[in-house]
Amino acid sequence: MGWFSAPEYWLGRLVLERGAAAIYLLAFVAAARQFRALIGEQGMLPVPRYLAEQSFFRTPSIFHFRYSDRLFAIICWSGAALAATMVAGLADLAPLWTAMLMWLTLWVLYLSIVNVGQTWYSFGWESLLLETGFLMIFLGNQRTAPPILTLWLVRWLLFRVEFGAGLIKMRGDRCWRNLTCLYYHHETQPMPGPLSWFFHHLPRPLHRVEVAGNHFAQLVVPFGLFAPQPVASIAAVIIVITQLWLVVSGNFAWLNWLTILLACSAIDQSWMESWAAALLPIPARPGLPGPPQWFIVVVLAFTAAIVVLSYWPARNLLSPHQRMNMSFNPFHMVNTYGAFGSICRVRREVVIEGTDEARITAQTVWKEYEFKGKPGAVRHLPRQWAPYHLRLDWLMWFAAISPGYALPWLTPFMMRLLRNDPPTVRLLRRNPFAQSPPRYVRAQLYEYRFTTVAELLRDHAWWHRTLIGGYVSPIALTNSDSPHAR
Known part of the structure; x- marks a missing residue:
């Protein structure tokens, strides 16, 4: 043969x-x-x-x-x-x-x-x-x-x-x-x-x-x-x-x-x-x-x-209406592939913050949760994770593009942060409330860009970010563990 x-x-x-x-x-x-x-x-x-x-x-x-x-x-x-x-x-x-x-x-x-x-x-x-x-x-x-x-x-x-x-x-x-x-x-x-x-x-x-x-x-x-x-x-x-x-x-x-x-x-x-x-x-x-x-x-x-x-x-x-990354059968056999048919011109990031203060005022101090892979703190150089896959970090990028991507899972994610849920916290790089969970968490939307060479030398920062506004209003746990917006 x-x-x-x-x-x-x-x-x-x-x-x-x-x-x-x-x-x-x-x-x-x-x-x-x-x-x-x-x-x-x-x-x-x-x-x-x-x-x-x-x-x-x-x-x-x-x-x-x-x-x-x-x-x-x-x-x-x-x-x-x-x-x-x-x-x-x-x-x-x-x-x-x-x-x-x-x-x-x-x-x-x-x-x-x-x-x-x-x-x-x-x-x-x-x-x-x-x-x-x-x-x-x-x-x-x-x-x-x-x-x-x-x-x-x-x-x-x-x-x-x-x-x-x-x-x-x-x-x-x-x-x-x-x-x-x-x-x-x-x-x-x-x-x-x-x-x-x-x-x-x-x-x-x-x-x-x-x-x-x-x-x-x-x-x-x-x-x-x-x-x-x-x-x-x-x-x-x-x-x-x-x-x-x-x-x-x-x-x-x-x-x-x-x-x-x-x-x-x-x-x-x-x-x-x-x-x-x-x-x-x-x-x-x-x-x-x-x-x-x-x-x-x-x-x-x-x-x-x-x-x-x-x-x-x-x-x-x-087909002129080509679809990318699609399976035509439940066994994922002989699929179609493709990536980045469109490119974002501006980077947006959803930043999750919490506070342990009993009441929210204009002076409330919010502490930021840090993720393992997605951009957060401006002085942190992005890490090499591939070929390992950080699923939450990737979905956070989609959430910044459109709230529709985050609709099924973002509020459940934030609710788990309010309980310091151990499996959820392990997905993060840093939990600012390691000793006791926060009373409130919220999500803010920022615009990120890479710093220039001059900015990097001056500020030692890889990113520059500008606040766009609120993404999810502050939520807290009620007695029934359901989200409560304020």
Whole structure:
């Protein structure tokens, strides 16, 4: 079955599989550490309440059969433990069918989390991880050479990620077409990183070059993935480089890292050896046996299913009303992707404050809660969190854009601050009322901008902010624990 196997992509498969397992590990750990405050039984958007309105066929999840915070934690830590063993290479030591079951188990566990995660799990990288993870089931292990059909499906996924993102930009905000979006993006992106201030202050002509390079990488280069080698490898390397640029300029969870891993699978090992052997220690290709007959049948059936399911995302790519980050089925298979079809020109931030004073007056002292990732105190340099995902911080960015994004969860969040709810407080960087909870909390809306070089040297501040006005009026707990506005 020489047509079926592609041993020259052995190293690319190894990088992709170990990397995907590492992302799974990170995703399960993040879910375990954040779920109680977000979607737990006493969370802002409780899973039991959500499941009461959903059917299993609409949102397939283990939690339809039973939900408890304890079970959710067990699912998370079991998934993390299994992913860790696969990062260490256990799947390559197991029989092929066992490795497939291991990947399937990871996918089922994480699908169960995503399908009950509601707003907190509505990001494109969740679907990307699930789709990538499902492809891993059919990529084989060290017991057989990589199947070429699955490798082509991986490239089809990578093409949709890159080309979809490029199209949504060209069809969206005109600043992408006139090459000016990066005048604003580094400053207004959801969660800036430690180098975002420096990227923002690059010369404007270089920003225009960045945008032009992005268009080339997302609208032209992806077609090279389907070309013969070495063109496909060169296209993959270009994608890796542009994704690394995004990694150092912001915090986008595991989106960029997963895209890099997908691109690595398209790099031919022999081509890599011809130019990179002097720079990188490239392991020799092991002897890989041919695939068992049953594996060929399974991969052929899976490929046929993906071809059928590809109709909907392909139609979406061709549509002038293209939608981004959308799943066409509850299993998050063969999705459509894209990001930043529009760019904010001004950054707004919702700042949460509290006071322990019994009465609110003009002289009331308000103390600010600090978040781990989103901008707050002006002298704090943004941190690098990606590929770890801070879900509350990301949703706070959406809340600043429009109150509609925050309507279901912001008041429950503030009510938990009034009780110093331990799982909620753990989501924050600093709680100014660690000893006893505040009597009132409120939300203020600010306009933020990066400081100039002169302002940074003078004030030692990375941000400058201006108060726009109130966002949520002060609220307090009543005897019945319901919010009371004043």
